[in-house]
Amino acid sequence: MAQRPTLILGVDLGVSTSSVSYRLLRHGHCADKIAPLALIRLRGDLTGSVPSELGSGPSDTWGHGVTPQHTRLKFLKLALVDPEELPPDPQPPSGRPGLVQDALNKIATEDSDTGLVAEYLKQTVRSLREAIEESGILAFGRNPATLNLIGDTEAAASTVRDTVLILDAGGGTVDIAAYTLGSQTPMAIDECIPSEGRFIGAVFMMEAFDSFARQQAQYHMGPDYGAVDQAALETEIEEAWETVQNVPASVLTRGTWSYWLDIQRLDHAPAPPARLAGHDIARTLRTITDQVVEFTLKQAYAVEVETGKRPKVVPR
Structure with missing residues (x-):
């Protein structure tokens, strides 16, 4: 039996920008020649004072650059609080960068649950459903599903058949x-x-x-x-x-x-x-x-x- 394609689903939750993408890795093909099946990006301001904007379409524009040809959705995103909203701290972080650094340090040292709330386009849901079916991940009787979790930098390295330096800015x-x-x-x-x-x-x-x-x-x-x-x-x-x-x-x-x-x-x-x-x-x-x-x-x-x-x- 031919090996089924591998479904790769990526969710990148960032401080100011996040993205969701997926692709099918069909074995026997060069990984670096497989174009992503879908990519939706979202952008929110750091204070959360306005809703984030999400666009999905043929180009990579997003946020304030979403054009009328894109489907435009709005949703709320967890955001950093202002220093004035924090309780008194004997050693408060220095401005917003201090808040970012403090928050990321806590995420790195403490267990935490993270959720991404968004509304997906029907076309995106349909394409993802087709990718899931083709990958066979749900066909437990014929091909038991396995799930491997890897970091986004490792996922990026999977597209290059060589030693690669990943710069995640x-x-x-x-x-x-x-x-x-x-x-x-x-x-x-x-x-x-x-x-x-x-x-x-x-x-x-x-x-x-x-x-x-x-x-x-x-x-x-x-x-x-x-x-x-x-x-x-x-x-x-x-x-x-x-x-x-x-x-x-x-x-x-x-x-x-x-x-x-x-x-x-x-x-x-x-x-x-x-x-x-x-x-x-x-x-x-x-x-x-x-x-x-x-x-x-x-x-x-x-x-x-x-x-x-x-x-x-x-x-x-």
Whole structure:
């Protein structure tokens, strides 16, 4: 009897972004040539003040980039709380990055149950049902089902027939692991060097930008900074961050691009906008991105020392 395909289902719950994907691994085919059958991504803000947005369609757009051609759904997602909502702590975390680091440390050291609440498209459910039937996972009489749980980095390594360096740049942490795919049938994935993670994820870049923007607003307003509507400023900074994320690094560093931050006063008196120069934004973000580059090179060198050759790199 021919070996049935293997069903791979992936759920990635991140600090700021999560995803659900699945694929059928048909034995005898090159794993790296099998396109995912379906991919749905969801995105929510870190404060949970607005519903997350989910889109499913032919492209990889999601969140605020979901187009009218996509099916658009909304749902609530567990989110980090604001420091002001926490009970008194003798040693409170430092701002939102501190909250992220504290929460991830607790998840790593304590048992916890995690659930993903979402509404799936009928087409997605139908495709997944067909994949389940083809895999034979429910055919207990003819082909007993087995379930193996592996980490997402190991799953990414299964698509490369070589030693591979997995760079998982998440919302809270950047994790780097190196694996070697020993065999596909049965699937055997061996760790090449010990995995390592650092708290240099997207939330820390966002915090750096937030601090920079507030400093510029304070410098711009001078002694009148106390009259600034802080709630409106926070909203404006969040909108600026959404824009900055879509600006290529080559444009930021060119020296001609700027973002003008709208300033609103509590007394509604007019106030000129504050300029956030692109090259200053790039310099601010490099305090984090340079750490990611240094971390990646360090792990790649460790793999080269261990195996004698440079690994392939797979961004996650």
